[in-house]
Amino acid sequence: MCKKLITLTLISLAFHATASASAEPVKNNPKHGLFWYETPKKEEEKKAEAKYPRPVVPSPDELFQMHPKDMQELLDKTRDYAVYKLSPDAVLDYYKVQDATRRKASAFTNLTGYVMLDNPSLNAAQDYPITNPGNAEKQRERQKSKNDLLQKNRNEYALLFFTEPKCGFCVQQSRILENFQRDSSWYIKQIDITREPAAKKKFNVDRAPVTILIKRNAPDKWMPVSVGVDSLDNLRTSIYNMTRVLNGDTDPRQFFTNEQQQGGFFDPLKGTTK
Template sequence: MRRPALAALAMLIAFPPAAHAQDGAFSPPSDGRQGYWWYQAPPKPADDKPDPDALVKPAIPPMAELATWTPPKIRKLIEAQRDYAATVLTVDAVANFWKLEDFARRKARAFAGVTQIAMLQHPELNSRSANPMVGDARDQLLAQKDAVRRQYLRAHAGEFALVMFGRQTCGYCRVQWPIVQRFQDEMGWQVTLMDLDRRPDLGQRFGVEVTPTTMLIRRNSQQRMVIANGVEAYPNLIQTAYNAVRLLSGDIRPEQFLTGAGEEDGFFDALANGPVSSTDPRVIGGDLVNTGGRP
């Protein structure tokens, strides 16, 4: 049988007479198959996702409703109105943006006013109770804190010492060393200068990489603590040494390292109203253990 006859026979088998029109023309199968291979790719679904960059006029609610919105929701509306106004550049759109900004300003002002009332009723939450802004009172407070620090450091002069690690080629070391010597003169501590050019092994032993480095060391103990890297002003050196001695002596916890002299149990004491970390021994199984607010 010739190839045309074979092709015709294949067509008759594939398309029975019911699949042909009365006029003899070919009609596709009724089951939806179309095309040369009885297949047509389905149409792509329409993308119904809105364009995030499309220009949309924000709906600004009445002021009474806006007053009930949370700050994040208000901020989103302000940003949307800003972008809309910057795009259309009409007077009304720009004015609406600044009306929203004015609303946010007045809301912040109202919050500040209520905050001041709360601070007056709860002085323990107000820094002014522990840090007066009036000049004479502030000078008196600073003098009192300095006296407490000096008395405490002098009382521990026989227990601790300062070591400054430096180099002959370090210009900053020549600035820091007189400051450390002043600490010795006023606090009665022993201070020592270690030259890392002569003893490089000390840098590795104590983990010193930067000079000058001032380290506080507890006598007859492995306890030590860096209290200054580089040049440090004398008042700051006293404050850091004071807190370092209290920490190594167990008088404060690490969370209280920024608590100054005379600030215990006050506004600037991180643990004044209870623990703030899960590692605090007063926290057991997520519950606070009442220890009278003390470390």
Template sequence: MKRVLKACAPLAALFIASPAAAQTDTVKRGFWWYALPKPTVEAEEAALPKPPLIPPMAELARWSPPRIAKLITEQRDYAATVLTVDAVADFWRLQDFARRKARAFAGVTQLALLTHPELSARSAYPVVGDARDAQGAQKDAARRAYLRAKGQEFALVMFSRASCGYCRVQWPLIQRFQDEMGWQVSAQDLDRRPDLKARFGVEVTPTTMIIRRGTSQRMVIANGVEAYPNLIQTAYQAVKLLSGEIRPEQFLTGAGEEGGFFDALANGPVSAGDSSIDTDRGAP
């Protein structure tokens, strides 16, 4: 009997335990028991740290703009949080410093542009109204002369539909282009020639396109109704691009602006990629 009790002692130890241990064991492993989740107490938001002291202006003047902007942001957030007179005043001291630094930069900029006029748009674009009118007339005359010289090499096509009311507005402008520039123009009805839609990639009407005769080169110069001066200007740029006289980066370079302030490539390439013109479609 003693040997039986002695053998059962380890087994009995599993059932004889302190109340705390038994409760913990039941909570962890009991099949029908579970522990209620303890209520979580949200940690209080940490107090916003006070920004570093504003350095003397002589030192602040040597800081970079990003570093100054960071200090202004920190001081603003702190001042808006604590709402003390001193904190708010410090923020506006920094703002005043930034304002004076910006004005100083603007002053030195004006002096630099007077010293180096090639860096200023005023060297290429007059600010006086009468001068701008004279410049605009000069550019328009250059565009018209250029387009008249290209009349035997290019043609203008307008794609339309019978149901397109805008096409009836655009067509007289195309005819005016023919009369003034001496180009051959034509209107193609996509309802009668649906094959042209896929062939030329036309999605909307009216679509006005320049085609280089004897080649597959073509370029859309207007989708929808376009004002006549804009039609001349875009046609001028398109012909120069298709003729290889300008690169795509220079498409906004106006007549007489080549090599000047408004020429994107006046001082060399501006992109890392190859910007050669597609000889089949004349597009980048």
């Protein structure tokens, strides 16, 4: 009886010792192991997580204060990670960053509207109106400037129209020049490059049709204003711009800048010493 009691006591002590030893890790980490449906990560998964870690997304306030380059870098990382993982949490991270970039862009747009009104010299609205009445008035001003200058210089300049036989393009351009001459009363001289090789060489004409603007009593002041078949409006604009350049009223760097635009938003030399 005594022996049985001693044996049972020893077994009981051994069981309690084993239970105490195994209870310690359970106490420290009570939900750990297969009992809690935790599947140990495979070695490949651990390597993948180490190689492509999940990007850390800051708070909305921190995102809004980030530099655009850092924000773009984080946006790229969260997008790539979302496509890689294809999980709701990863996709949500990407759209959190994208929402911050959207709000930052919206703030910039709002500030642009404020600054443009506060600094009229940086605003293109006066030189490039977006309303129908504004466009109509700007078009009227441009046409008036062209007409006035062409009438003023009709006796100071002439046009040399270079053609060649059997040139269908020359026929079409000649009709456009006839319309220009009828409206402006400018003198136009037609030159056949096959019959006047000296003129062809002097004005560097290697094809037809070509229209050249030349200043009277100043044979060295000339420039082409049309090559090939051009529209009447383009021809008038080129003659207007080139006449102003040859007269010294504008710089070649301002070739497409009309009189109303000089010194304004579209003047490339505004504020420079030229």
